[in-house]
Amino acid sequence: MQTAWFSKPVAVSVGVTGSIHHLSNTQQAIDLLTTHWRDAGSPKHRSALRACQRATSGDVAPDVARAALVEAAREAHILIE
Template sequence: MISVGITGSIRNLSNTQQAIDLLTTHWRDSGSLKHQAALRACRRAMSGDVPPDIAREAFVDAAREAHILIE
């Protein structure tokens, strides 16, 4: 679960496409190295080049960096 937007609404992502959508449209710290790595990993997971767990780990790292991960 992550907190997005000005109001901090809670979103529960359940698949890689949702993660890509968030990374490309509503990310607070877009352009950071962790953001770029997460986006790359998610896209590679969608194409089957990397396991989903790798993409999830990269996404969680980027979400922590952007202070939007709810743990």
């Protein structure tokens, strides 16, 4: 497995304090999706996690995973645009 880098970081607000995280690669995204996700288990969350995992194994382009992550973050109301 390898870390797949996004063409542009994804900014999200996490936790009670709303600290801002800039996710630059699939490993950072997987960590957030598996440990601190507000709507864990939703279809978009599962899709983003699966896409990030597939990007780390080279099955999909990193920006496909990024797009799925953006959609999941938007659904969870944590995306900073």
